[in-house]
Amino acid sequence: MKTKTPVDLPEGYLDFYKNLESWQNQQQIKLKKAYAPAPVDVVKIMDHSKRSVMQSVDFELDTQMFQEVYLELLKFLEEARPDTADQIEIIRSSSEQFAFEALPVRVLEGDGGYFASLAQKHNLAEELLIFTVDHALRPFLRLWAAPYRTAFTEAGFEVWDFAAVCPFCATKSNFSRIRVTDGRRFMFCDRCFTEWETPNVYCIHCGNANPYSISFLTVEGFPAYQAYICAECKGYSKSFDERQKAIRIDPFITNLETIYLDMMAQEKGYTSHEGS
Numbered sequence: 001m002k003t004k005t006p007v008d009l010p011e012g013y014l015d016f017y018k019n020l021e022s023w024q025n026q027q028q029i030k031l032k033k034a035y036a037p038a039p040v041d042v043v044k045i046m047d048h049s050k051r052s053v054m055q056s057v058d059f060e061l062d063t064q065m066f067q068e069v070y071l072e073l074l075k076f077l078e079e080a081r082p083d084t085a086d087q088i089e090i091i092r093s094s095s096e097q098f099a100f101e102a103l104p105v106r107v108l109e110g111d112g113g114y115f116a117s118l119a120q121k122h123n124l125a126e127e128l129l130i131f132t133v134d135h136a137l138r139p140f141l142r143l144w145a146a147p148y149r150t151a152f153t154e155a156g157f158e159v160w161d162f163a164a165v166c167p168f169c170a171t172k173s174n175f176s177r178i179r180v181t182d183g184r185r186f187m188f189c190d191r192c193f194t195e196w197e198t199p200n201v202y203c204i205h206c207g208n209a210n211p212y213s214i215s216f217l218t219v220e221g222f223p224a225y226q227a228y229i230c231a232e233c234k235g236y237s238k239s240f241d242e243r244q245k246a247i248r249i250d251p252f253i254t255n256l257e258t259i260y261l262d263m264m265a266q267e268k269g270y271t272s273h274e275g276s
């Protein structure tokens with residue numbers, strides 16, 4: 001089904017991500033069979049260490065399994081994106097020399113230098129290389145984070161006050177939803193699918209909670225899709241107000257289909273504070 005958005009996205013763009021998400025779900029179901037969740041009190045970790053759970057707890061990653069999922073992802077990409085098949089083939093043949101045990105940490109830490117030199121060494125497309133490692137890791141991250149999902153949403157913002165950072169995997173987020181059931185606002189991590197609460201009138205970047213300096217941008221006809229803008233730090237973040245449509249959305253896809261909100265906010269001089 002084609003989703004209507006104010007700005008046309010490239011042909012097949014959303015379908016590709018929807019298929020990728022389904023592929024990751026399938027991988028997660030397979031991995032689950034050999035997985036026992038670690039008994040971790042995530043609220044205690046968030047509250048006391050002020051560090052993400054991934055920075056505090058050592059989640060076991062079977063390197064062999066990760067490599068298998070990685071190669072499966074290359075197969076998926078070859079079919080889903082035939083235009084990248086040549087590049088994928090080069091990545092596949094070089095991957096025999098990858099240090100698979102090091103890749104997850106490098107991607108989570110956003111270690112651009114590591115991937116730049118790896119790409120250079122094997123003559124690989126750097127962005128595609130990062131994309132493959134990042135997306136092969138996601139089924140593992142989602143599997144690890146899933147048992148604690150309720151604890152995260154119930155913990156509340158008094159416990160975790162780094163609104164723009166995922167309390168599980170420390171990935172930066174710039175997307176939230178206003179929950180249809182009770183109007184509470186939850187940030188969303190597209191890597192591990194963790195959600196965590198943040199106040200409704202609140203800038204996730206600088207903590208500004210003054211209703212006079214926080215407002216919304218929307219496009220006519222699409223009132224549920226909003227960009228919060230902050231006059232204090234010139235930051236913006238995107239949100240979907242589920243109450244306006246009385247539906248529960250897929251935040252992963254909604255974040256992607258609202259690129260027009262990013263463009264609009266950035267044109268007006270606002271920033272997602274990416275990388276800061």
Ligand SMILES: [Zn+2]
Pocket residue numbers: 166167168169170171189190191192193194
């Ligand atoms: Zn996360």
Ligand SMILES: [Zn+2]
Pocket residue numbers: 203204205206207208230231232233234235
């Ligand atoms: Zn701000």
